[in-house]
Amino acid sequence: MKLKGAEIVWECLVREGVEVVFGYPGGANMPIYDAMLNYPVHHVLVRHEQGGAHMADGYARASGKVGVAMATSGPGATNLVTGIATAMMDSVPVVFITGQVAAHLIGGDAFQETDVTGITLPITKHNYLVTRAEDIAETIREAFYIAKSGRPGPVLIDICKNAQVESCEFEYPEEPVLPGYKPVTRSPKNLLDDAVKLIEKAKKPIILCGHGVIMSNAEEELMQFAVKTQTPVASTLLGLGAFPASHELSLGMMGMHGEAHTNLAIQNSDLILAFGMRFDDRVTGTLKTYAPKAKKIHIEIDPSEVHKNVFVDVPLVGDMKTVVADLIPLVDEYDHDEWKQEINGWKNEADSRSIMNWEDDGKLYVAHLIGDIWKATGGGAIVTTDVGQHQMWTAQYYQLDQPNRWITSGGAGTMGFGLPSAIGAWFAAKDQEIWAVAGDGGFQMTAAELTTAVQEGANVKVAIMNNSFLGMVRQWQEFFFEKRYSAVNMLAPDFVKLAEAHGVPAKRVTKREEVNEAIEWARSIKGPTVLEFRVEMEDAVYPMVPAGAALHEMIRRPVKA
Amino acid sequence: MNYTFIALVENKPGVLNRVASLFRRRNFNIESLAVGRTENPEVSRMTVVVDCPNGDVDAHRIEANLYKLVNVIDVQDVTHQPVVTRDLALIKVRVGPERRAEVNGLAEIFRARIVDVAPDSVIVEITGTEDKIEGMIELLRPIGIVEMVRTGQISMTRGVHDGVRRMPGMESRRYEDVMEMAEMMP
Numbered sequence: 087m088k089l090k091g092a093e094i095v096w097e098c099l100v101r102e103g104v105e106v107v108f109g110y111p112g113g114a115n116m117p118i119y120d121a122m123l124n125y126p127v128h129h130v131l132v133r134h135e136q137g138g139a140h141m142a143d144g145y146a147r148a149s150g151k152v153g154v155a156m157a158t159s160g161p162g163a164t165n166l167v168t169g170i171a172t173a174m175m176d177s178v179p180v181v182f183i184t185g186q187v188a189a190h191l192i193g194g195d196a197f198q199e200t201d202v203t204g205i206t207l208p209i210t211k212h213n214y215l216v217t218r219a220e221d222i223a224e225t226i227r228e229a230f231y232i233a234k235s236g237r238p239g240p241v242l243i244d245i246c247k248n249a250q251v252e253s254c255e256f257e258y259p260e261e262p263v264l265p266g267y268k269p270v271t272r273s274p275k276n277l278l279d280d281a282v283k284l285i286e287k288a289k290k291p292i293i294l295c296g297h298g299v300i301m302s303n304a305e306e307e308l309m310q311f312a313v314k315t316q317t318p319v320a321s322t323l324l325g326l327g328a329f330p331a332s333h334e335l336s337l338g339m340m341g342m343h344g345e346a347h348t349n350l351a352i353q354n355s356d357l358i359l360a361f362g363m364r365f366d367d368r369v370t371g372t373l374k375t376y377a378p379k380a381k382k383i384h385i386e387i388d389p390s391e392v393h394k395n396v397f398v399d400v401p402l403v404g405d406m407k408t409v410v411a412d413l414i415p416l417v418d419e420y421d422h423d424e425w426k427q428e429i430n431g432w433k434n435e436a437d438s439r440s441i442m443n444w445e446d447d448g449k450l451y452v453a454h455l456i457g458d459i460w461k462a463t464g465g466g467a468i469v470t471t472d473v474g475q476h477q478m479w480t481a482q483y484y485q486l487d488q489p490n491r492w493i494t495s496g497g498a499g500t501m502g503f504g505l506p507s508a509i510g511a512w513f514a515a516k517d518q519e520i521w522a523v524a525g526d527g528g529f530q531m532t533a534a535e536l537t538t539a540v541q542e543g544a545n546v547k548v549a550i551m552n553n554s555f556l557g558m559v560r561q562w563q564e565f566f567f568e569k570r571y572s573a574v575n576m577l578a579p580d581f582v583k584l585a586e587a588h589g590v591p592a593k594r595v596t597k598r599e600e601v602n603e604a605i606e607w608a609r610s611i612k613g614p615t616v617l618e619f620r621v622e623m624e625d626a627v628y629p630m631v632p633a634g635a636a637l638h639e640m641i642r643r644p645v646k647a
Numbered sequence: 648m649n650y651t652f653i654a655l656v657e658n659k660p661g662v663l664n665r666v667a668s669l670f671r672r673r674n675f676n677i678e679s680l681a682v683g684r685t686e687n688p689e690v691s692r693m694t695v696v697v698d699c700p701n702g703d704v705d706a707h708r709i710e711a712n713l714y715k716l717v718n719v720i721d722v723q724d725v726t727h728q729p730v731v732t733r734d735l736a737l738i739k740v741r742v743g744p745e746r747r748a749e750v751n752g753l754a755e756i757f758r759a760r761i762v763d764v765a766p767d768s769v770i771v772e773i774t775g776t777e778d779k780i781e782g783m784i785e786l787l788r789p790i791g792i793v794e795m796v797r798t799g800q801i802s803m804t805r806g807v808h809d810g811v812r813r814m815p816g817m818e819s820r821r822y823e824d825v826m827e828m829a830e831m832m833p
Contacts, residue, residue, distance in 0.1 A: 211715075265829055390714075
């Protein structure tokens with residue numbers, strides 16, 4: 087069967103099970119957009135390519151499938167870059183398809199020509215420049231396989247315009263041929279035995295649960311292992327939801343804004359079981375004093391993460407689900423009661439500092455608002471965030487019991503991620519409630535996607551936590567720069583009018599007693615809504631481990647008199 | 648300490664860029680990098696010499712990161728293996744007829760060759776290990792080096808020895824297995 091390259095693109099996408107594509111047309115991908123009309127794939131026209139990249143990312147995280155975003159050459163492709171880097175840092179499988187000028191023009195600085203494979207080389211798992219129609223099918227086959235297998239990640243395919251219009255025989259390869267790409271799934275028995283020996287000796291073990299548990303669908307195995315060995319589970323930012331927050335073994339989030347008792351448990355542990363996490367500086371604090379008494383077992387699919395930041399005693403390289411399943415029958419049952427009591431002691435001490443126990447003092451606090459949204463939604467909504475204070479408060483107070491509901495930019499820390507990723511998630515889970523929590527700063531970065539939400543009828547609830555500051559930067563300036571506020575006072579537009587101009591119903595909330603009513607109002611509307619909360623301007627996220635400090639050296643919330 | 652790696656990579660456009668970019672991105676210093684074809688036209692072979700201040704831990708990281716590149720088929724660390732190592736240098740020396748014999752004498756000692764003679768210069772070709780070439784350069788420098796070019800180090804393990812493969816699933820591989828696998832490429 088002879089087909090045009092542009093048709094082959096869609097033939098392949100349909101075969102890969104793609105149902106929705108987020109993109110923006112332009113000169114260099116017009117043949118692909120022309121061919122699209124004949125295929126059963128829904129296209130979402132975004133307002134900015136960055137938004138499209140985040141939507142594909144949000145779609146992938148909510149669905150567990152590969153997201154797809156498209157852009158034209160030059161500025162279209164460069165606008166994707168932030169979204170690609172975001173997906174890369176958080177290991178999200180997204181295939182990006184960009185148009186490129188005709189092959190004979192490459193290198194000649196043609197109109198809208200940019201070296202996209204060069205630019206995206208360090209922020210993709212792999213990328214391709216396709217110059218001939220004959221190469222499109224096998225490239226797309228490989229790209230999807232690479233994106234979702236092993237440690238997932240973004241793959242970019244840059245397709246020259248001539249390859250889109252030329253015709254060739256179409257045949258979809260059964261298997262990708264990649265001699266240099268063999269993800270490891272199983273860890274050898276002798277290393278599993280070494281791990282078991284450390285587990286036997288441990289009196290104060292702790293599991294550090296990361297994104298890898300969710301990416302590998304290993305939640306059940308984690309639960310079995312934790313319960314059998316009675317090992318408390320702390321989560322990274324992206325690991326939240328993998329282990330139920332309400333479970334008695336759950337310690338919640340660790341790290342810079344982790345729970346105090348969680349960080350203390352890590353520092354005092356004698357065995358760390360790192361499950362699909364990478365010892366990011368935001369979870370370890372300074373490495374010099376990190377968990378000094380702990381032996382370390384690292385279960386990780388990417389060998390380059392082993393010994394990268396922290397030297398570990400037993401590396402178990404492989405797929406989380408398989409490795410933990412192999413490990414469970416080898417370990418004995420324990421109770422670790424003393425250790426759990428010790429941790430509980432720290433927990434009780436932390437309670438007195440909890441903002442959640444505060445009475446209404448006439449101000450709005452984000453912690454309370456997140457708690458209210460959590461109650462209203464029964465803790466079951468998909469929640470996306472931007473980056474900053476509101477993100478940390480949401481992580482702390484939207485207590486998740488289920489995976490694939492927490493969508494936030496962890497590694498890259500990308501502002502403007504919340505709204506578009508929520509729209510993307512909606513396409514993956516249209517029957518679920520979706521909340522995008524944003525700050526006043528981040529929301530303004532991608533606010534134009536409100537129109538996309540309207541055009542698509544995306545049922546996402548946006549909660550803007552407006553403190554008229556770039557809050558996290560302000561907090562750092564308060565703590566570490568003697569309160570010299572530099573470029574953090576932010577004038578915002580009238581968010582209610584802005585939303586309404588986009589055709590989105592909106593409300594402003596300034597008092598505690600209006601909160602629940604507003605939340606219920608937003609929930610009752612089918613389609614996008616915006617709630618603007620005017621929150622306390624100079625609240626700070628606690629506890630906080632200052633950058634470069636030891637994990638137990640936390641700045642604690644002052645006890646309210 | 649310098650570590651030597653042999654990497655077999657797919658012979659495709661941009662692969663050298665990917666490898667070089669990786670070392671830059673992960674903050675490793677390449678001391679020397681030589682690339683060329685192998686007996687299989689689909690496969691290129693790189694000999695990479697890298698400074699590894701943290702020894703084997705760095706070597707592990709380099710290997711693991713190289714494997715993350717989809718086009719990298721195989722990586723061996725041959726630093727501590729019996730290995731034949733060569734570097735080739737062409738050195739143009741400013742020398743008239745009166746001191747040519749002196750250069751000739753030095754070349755003989757180092758088993759180097761004079762491959763070009765001009766009225767006021769000669770080109771010396773020398774192959775050998777890094778140390779040997781450095782030794783020759785030191786002696787030629789006072790006479791006057793006009794220009795110099797070096798290929799970078801290339802290495803091959805002796806006899807049936809293979810380098811160390813640290814990555815899980817790769818440890819038991821042999822060079823022949825890798826090449827056989829590469830044969831199956833389209």
